[in-house]
Amino acid sequence: MSSTPQHPTELSHINRAGDASMVDVGAKPVTERFAQAEGFVRISEALETRIRENSLAKGSVFEVARVAGVLAAKRTDELIPLCHTLPLDGIDIAIDLEARRVRVRASVHCHTRTGVEMEALTAVTVACLTVIDMGKAVDRSMIIEGVRVLEKRGGRSGTYRADAPEAQA
Numbered sequence: 494m495s496s497t498p499q500h501p502t503e504l505s506h507i508n509r510a511g512d513a514s515m516v517d518v519g520a521k522p523v524t525e526r527f528a529q530a531e532g533f534v535r536i537s538e539a540l541e542t543r544i545r546e547n548s549l550a551k552g553s554v555f556e557v558a559r560v561a562g563v564l565a566a567k568r569t570d571e572l573i574p575l576c577h578t579l580p581l582d583g584i585d586i587a588i589d590l591e592a593r594r595v596r597v598r599a600s601v602h603c604h605t606r607t608g609v610e611m612e613a614l615t616a617v618t619v620a621c622l623t624v625i626d627m628g629k630a631v632d633r634s635m636i637i638e639g640v641r642v643l644e645k646r647g648g649r650s651g652t653y654r655a656d657a658p659e660a661q662a
Contacts, residue, residue, distance in 0.1 A: 516575070516577075516607070521606040521607070521648075521649075522606070523604055523605055523606055524604070524605075524606075524647045524648055525602065525603075525604050525646070525647050526602060526603050526604070526605055526607070526608050526609045526645075526646070526647035526648060527600070527601070527602040527609065527644070527645065527646040527647060528600070528601050528602075528608060528609045528610040528612065528613040528614075528642060528644065528645040528646075529598060529599065529600045529601075529613055529642070529643045529644045529645075530598070530599050530610070530613035530614045530616070530617045530640065530641065530642050530643060531596065531597065531598045531599075531617060531639065531640070531641065531643050532596075532597050532617040532618060532620075532621045532637060532638070532639055532640035532641070533594045533595065533596050533597070533621070533637070533638050533639045534594060534595045534597070534621045534624045534625060534635050534636070534637055534638075535593065535594050535635060535636040535637075535638060536593060536594060536595060536624075536628065536632055536635055537593070537631070537632040537634065537635075538593065539631055539632060540628045540631045540632040540635070541590065541592075541593055543628070543631050544590055544595070544628070545590060549627060549628065549630075549631070550630065551626075551627050551630075552627075554595075554623075554624055554627040554628060555588045555590075557623055557627055558586075558588055558595075558597065558620040558621075558623040558624050558627065559586040559588060559620065561619050561620055561622075561623040562584070562586040562597065562599055562616040562617065562619055562620035562623075563584045563586060563616065564619075565615045565616050565618070565619030565620070566581060566584045566599065566601055566612040566613065566615055566616035567581060567584070567612075568615075569611050569612045569615040572615060573611055573615070576611050576612075577605075577606075577607050579603055579605050579607070579609060579612065580603055580604075580605060581601060581602075581603045581609070581612065582602050582603045582604060583600075583601070583602050583603075584599065584600070584601050584612075584616060585599070585600040585601075586598070586599050586616060586620055587599075587600075588620065588624075595621075595624050597617050597620045597621055597624070598617070598643070599612075599613045599614075599616035599617045599620070600613065601613045601616065607648070608645055608647065608648055609645075610642050610645050613642065614640060614641075614642065617640055618637070618640055621637045621640070622637070625637070639658070641655060642655060643655050
């Protein structure tokens, strides 16, 4: 029995009793789903140089972070309690070195009954954490920032595209 007051709610992951509940997507049609997310790791000049030179003791930051992002997307349902297990068709992780930051983008797509935004966000976040793990011997002050969904397509709610960062409030 729940200790939460019983009342109907419009939140998708809360049942009528007020308990956390996985959404039943069984009646939804299978459609093509796509999501792209991005995030950044702010880094020091010293770490930027070492990444550019590929001279870190642990190896290639970008290759290890890319693999970590792919693995994370595939295991999102194990990390986030109410996420569905999805048959992912493809995962693409793009990592770029910019001035004093690493930009990570993840694109995920599949044919299923629910969206893949959480998989894209999980891929980005774990890839960013991997950048920190790979570079922490050089820079202990790294910061993950700007993790967000850039685009999502498919399903009943249609297409979403994020505003450019400069336009956000």
